[in-house]
Amino acid sequence: MRADAARNRALLLAAAEAAFAERGLDVSVADIAQRAGIGKGTVFRHFPTKDDLLAEVMLDRVHALTHAGKRLATADDPGAALLEFLTLAAERQQQNDLSVLREAHAVNERLSDARAAMFAQIDTLVGRAREAGAIRADVTGTDVALLMCAPGHVAGFAPHGGPDLWRRYLAIIFDGLRPHGARPLPVPPPTENS
Amino acid sequence: MRADAARNRALLLAAAEAAFAERGLDVSVADIAQRAGIGKGTVFRHFPTKDDLLAEVMLDRVHALTHAGKRLATADDPGAALLEFLTLAAERQQQNDLSVLREAHAVNERLSDARAAMFAQIDTLVGRAREAGAIRADVTGTDVALLMCAPGHVAGFAPHGGPDLWRRYLAIIFDGLRPHGARPLPVPPPTENS
DNA sequence: TATTAAGTTGACCGGGCGGTCCGCTTAGGG
DNA sequence: CCCTAAGCGGACCGCCCGGTCAACTTAATA
Numbered sequence: 001m002r003a004d005a006a007r008n009r010a011l012l013l014a015a016a017e018a019a020f021a022e023r024g025l026d027v028s029v030a031d032i033a034q035r036a037g038i039g040k041g042t043v044f045r046h047f048p049t050k051d052d053l054l055a056e057v058m059l060d061r062v063h064a065l066t067h068a069g070k071r072l073a074t075a076d077d078p079g080a081a082l083l084e085f086l087t088l089a090a091e092r093q094q095q096n097d098l099s100v101l102r103e104a105h106a107v108n109e110r111l112s113d114a115r116a117a118m119f120a121q122i123d124t125l126v127g128r129a130r131e132a133g134a135i136r137a138d139v140t141g142t143d144v145a146l147l148m149c150a151p152g153h154v155a156g157f158a159p160h161g162g163p164d165l166w167r168r169y170l171a172i173i174f175d176g177l178r179p180h181g182a183r184p185l186p187v188p189p190p191t192e193n194s
Numbered sequence: 195m196r197a198d199a200a201r202n203r204a205l206l207l208a209a210a211e212a213a214f215a216e217r218g219l220d221v222s223v224a225d226i227a228q229r230a231g232i233g234k235g236t237v238f239r240h241f242p243t244k245d246d247l248l249a250e251v252m253l254d255r256v257h258a259l260t261h262a263g264k265r266l267a268t269a270d271d272p273g274a275a276l277l278e279f280l281t282l283a284a285e286r287q288q289q290n291d292l293s294v295l296r297e298a299h300a301v302n303e304r305l306s307d308a309r310a311a312m313f314a315q316i317d318t319l320v321g322r323a324r325e326a327g328a329i330r331a332d333v334t335g336t337d338v339a340l341l342m343c344a345p346g347h348v349a350g351f352a353p354h355g356g357p358d359l360w361r362r363y364l365a366i367i368f369d370g371l372r373p374h375g376a377r378p379l380p381v382p383p384p385t386e387n388s
Numbered sequence: 389t390a391t392t393a394a395g396t397t398g399a400c401c402g403g404g405c406g407g408t409c410c411g412c413t414t415a416g417g418g
Numbered sequence: 419c420c421c422t423a424a425g426c427g428g429a430c431c432g433c434c435c436g437g438t439c440a441a442c443t444t445a446a447t448a
Contacts, residue, residue, distance in 0.1 A: 002415060005425060028405065039427035044407060098351040139366075140384060146351060147363065150344045157292040157340060169341065172333075176370030176378075184374055190334060196394060196445055222435065233397040238437060 009046050011036045017057045025054070025100070055108035058100055062114040065089055069121035079134025082125045083174055083185075086144070090151040090170050098149045119145055135177045147173055165190065203240050205230045211251045219248070219294070249302035252294055256308040259283060263315035273328025276319050277368055280338070284345040284364045292343050313339055329371045341367055359384065 015036035019027045029050050033040040047053040068088050075081035104112040123141035130137060150173060155166035168188045175184040209230035213221045223244050227234040241247040262282050269275035299306040317335035324331060344367060349360035362382045369378040 002424060004415070008426085029407085030405085033427095040406095041408080041427050042425080045425070045427095048407090050406065098348075102351050102353070136381070138381060138383060142352065142384065143362070143366070146348045147366070150348050150367075153347065154292075154340045154344050157296050158336065159296070168337070172337070172341070172370040173344075173367055174370070176366040176368070180378055181375050184370075187330070187332060189332060190336065198445070199395060202395085223437085224435085234436095235397050235438085236395080239395070242437090244436065 005046075008036070008038050008042060012038060012043060012046060012053075013057060013060070016053055017060075020054065020057060029053075051107050054100065055104075055111045058097065058104075059108075059111050059114055061092060061097065062101070062111070062118050065092070066114070066118045066121050069118065069125055073121065073124050073128065077134075078125070078128035078132040082129040082134065082144070085122075085125055086148050086151075086170060086174060087167075089148040090166050093149050093152050098146070122148075133179060136179050139177050144177070147177075161190065164188070199240075202230070202232050202236060206232060206237060206240060206247075207251060207254070210247055211254075214248065214251060223247075245301050248294065249298075249305045252291065252298075253302075253305050253308055255286060255291065256295070256305070256312050259286070260308070260312045260315050263312065263319055267315065267318050267322065271328075272319070272322035272326040276323040276328065276338070279316075279319055280342050280345075280364060280368060281361075283342040284360050287343045287346050292340070316342075327373060330373050333371050338371070341371075355384065358382070 012032070016032050019032045019035055023031070029043050030040050032053075033043050036043075043053065047056065065085075065088065069085055072081040072085050075084075100107070101111075101115050104115050119141060122145050126135070126139065126141045126144050129135045130139065151166040151168075151170040154169050155161055158165050168190060171185045171187045175182075175187075178184065206226070210226050213226045213229055217225070223237050224234050226247075227237050230237075237247065241250065259279075259282065263279055266275040266279050269278075294301070295305075295309050298309050313335060316339050320329070320333065320335045320338050323329045324333065345360040345362075345364040348363050349355055352359050362384060365379045365381045369376075369381075372378065
């Protein structure tokens with residue numbers, strides 16, 4: 001692969017990730033190309049369809065989370081490890097990632113596999129946290145996989161919320177996962193209110 | 195207003211609500227019209243733009259919730275009242291209602307006013323629940339307004355979840371709002387798992 | 389029933405989208 | 419340094435969308 005092609009590919013992926021995060025999945029390919037400073041045709045040289053581009057962006061994010069999960073799976077405190085994983089997930093996943101992943105099979109087989117790997121990693125983290133008594137006995141990996149995007153999603157709709165508002169909702173939701181009578185986390189105050 | 199026009203208008207609103215809920219905000223006007231069994235032109239006779247149609251649908255939903263909130267504001271048990279309100283909200287709001295409401299001002303002034311009225315009603319419910327000690331002292335109406343759509347939203351992404359899966363996540367989230375050491379609600383088991 | 393205004397309809401329009409293509413540019417090995 | 423193939427870019431295509439319009443249909447009144 002030629003050097004300029006590799007550079008443009010990296011530029012394109014970065015621009016696409018930013019564009020999808022800011023404007024949603026409906027950004028036009030032309031917009032992404034302009035943001036990357038390349039021509040529209042070049043986008044389709046690197047990725048046959050817009051969906052393939054999206055899949056590649058998602059693949060990077062899912063892999064990063066999976067690796068973080070693998071690292072945290074051997075931590076001393078399984079409860080803290082799960083919380084840190086959820087923090088990473090909420091931090092990165094500002095947007096509607098789950099809606100993409102749900103239809104991952106239709107988009108891309110590799111992405112579908114990556115999702116399965118991430119879910120398996122979540123199962124491990126949740127299992128360890130459950131055994132350690134850090135979360136309720138009936139909480140499943142699926143529960144956590146579904147709930148982990150909620151803080152970022154929900155905070156995104158705040159009228160005046162600061163950029164860290166998601167931490168507040170992560171704390172609230174995580175406390176809902178804890179066993180009966182657990183002392184809840186200190187909940188960060190809302191930075192601003194309506 | 196002529197009788198057939200009123201009938202078509204009702205048919206149209208029902209079809210639009212169903213279509214938006216099932217297919218998202220991107221359903222074409224033509225699809226909605228076909229679903230209602232009327233011509234596409236008739237849609238634009240009743241509502242000048244697609245956004246106006248959407249605003250009318252949302253207006254009905256927001257008003258219904260506001261009225262339910264007003265009824266619950268005088269209930270004996272403020273904690274139970276808030277929970278019932280959240281149950282109603284999660285039950286109806288399967289979809290991305292918040293994303294619409296956030297841009298309500300851009301869509302329609304009446305909708306913007308209706309949203310403000312609903313938020314005020316939520317503030318009342320939350321205030322009463324807080325005073326009764328049913329929820330944490332630091333939980334605000336904005337918190338609840340943001341979190342109330344999360345159960346429906348999150349459950350919608352479950353691969354095999356039953357239609358009542360949102361109840362599970364409502365219970366978890368509501369428990370996160372309760373004061374320290376509160377006995378959590380019984381959490382409905384997941385109907386199915388991945 | 390005759391009249392008419394209100395209501396309905398689908399063909400039609402401009403615009404923006406994803407995706408294609410071919411002439412131009414340029415990296416990089418011999 | 420030159421040649422060539424890999425890479426680039428933007429004009430272009432077909433499609434579908436929201437929205438318009440003029441011809442047609444019908445409910446309601448006298």
